[in-house]
Amino acid sequence: MGWLSFGQARRNRRQFSRRLHRKAEMSPVVVGLLLASALIHAIWNAIVRNGKDRFWSIAVICLVGAVAALPFALVLGPPARPSWPYLILSALLQIGYSLFLVRAYRDGELSSVYPIARGSAPLLVTLGAALVAGELPNTAALIGIVCVSSGILSLTLGSNRPDRHSAIAAFATGIFIASYMVVDGLGVRLSESAPSYAAWQAVAAGVLIPLSFVIIRRRAPGLPRGKEGALVVGAGILGTLGYCIAVWAMSRSAMGGVSAIRETSILFAALIGTFVLHEKLTVQKIIGALMVTIGVVYLAAA
Template sequence: MSFEITLLVLLAAALHAGWNALIKISGDRVAVMAVVTLAGSLFSLPFLAFVETPDPASWPLLALAVLLHTGYHFFLPIAYDHGDLGQVYPIARGSAPILVTGGALVFAGEVLEPLAVVGVICLAVGVMALTFDGASGIARRPKAVVFALITGVCIASYTVVDGLGARQAGSVLGFAVWLTIGDGLLTFLIALFWKGNAIWRVARSNLVTGFAGGVMQVGAYWIIVWALALAPMGMVSALRETSVLFAAIISTFVLKEGFGAWRFVSAGLVSLGLLLSRSQK
């Protein structure tokens, strides 16, 4: 993987942690998430002229991916309503590969290589450490942990569907652009129905946050899609998950969440586990 691609993937990881932080620091997080995803859709629209329309064979998967991403867009801010960025983010990101690994073993008979097994164990230890942490774990903040784990289920599900859909679409970037437009519009419409006129007040007072978050969200996703087309997927995916460490840094130095040494250890275990679990050939 070239130095330029490495830097861009690290940028994508930082962007992903960054827009999550914007959601966390906002007041009505569901409403702000809706504004962020709508901004991402509007940002994506002009690119329709430069990408191929996904093959009709991929449309069912595209529709399912839109639904799964939309669910993710709601469960994530609800988790942030009850927990810290430094707690919710690693649980959500770290639990997804564990779920995918378990599902692959049960339903597809896929057996991991030894190094990947070590990675999954690191993931499990890191996620469980945050889940059962005495100061902020499930005993103190059960809703934060539960919604973070549900978010992880959404991530695991859309990861599989995105991969299958992009392969059938004939155009990876075309699939990505249509997806970001679709899930942003659906997220906003559901939030508008849920929040009513309040959504417009939130939108007016968070225009800068919404636009910045939307560009960061879409930019991070497109960079990864682009990098996957040019570099080894395992390396790209592993490097992408350094977003967990970026989130730890933001949680500590920007949000002042009291991110102690044990949380850094947990975040480090999650990052190491994500890297090793991508080693499966």
């Protein structure tokens, strides 16, 4: 019996490892859905950046997302037990992401802050996936890393750069993005049901982030009203859908590639910042955003 138990334990460990390191080529459907997710993400960030109280906007967006995801979570049931710690850890990391994003947008423009925060994420996700899941970067990924790093450096230098505190907050935001995406990439591969994991992750984050608002502000976020309220509610539904797409994609494909394609939202954000929020478009911003975008394309092709 002892040998049988030992053999079974070894087989279980091998199965666990295979599920954790699962990787497949991206289909055109996955790429298309991720591009839609990127556009959605740029839109809801523009709504947050343009809001009067950005912390309130994020808290309500997450709460709306949780309410929208809850019926699906209850119907689908909980994901497999091994994925639960990852799900909770991801939700906790997203609190840090929200706080630093609010700080970055306090003084920084969307077209400057967003590329730093989002561009650093695929770089860090690729490195994190290499360390945690054994997804080693190839030559294309290394080229992508250099391009992303150069683009971010370009955006943080020069006369039109964001102030030091905004740039630091944006990069810290990227660290949290990379962290929760690697955690979700591992968790969804252990969940046995990507839709279930994504739905419950949205519920968990959608409860904890508004709770952090209550703890910090010592009051509940007010109900959304008027045009801004309608935009925030729409962003909550679309934002949840967008990240659920990304979580589902990570159950089928490499984490670095998923993150890279999703961060093409940088170009969408640059366009929205210029033509909707009327931010000044400079040559430096164009070069920086293009370098980051070229980098994420290389990372996606890796």
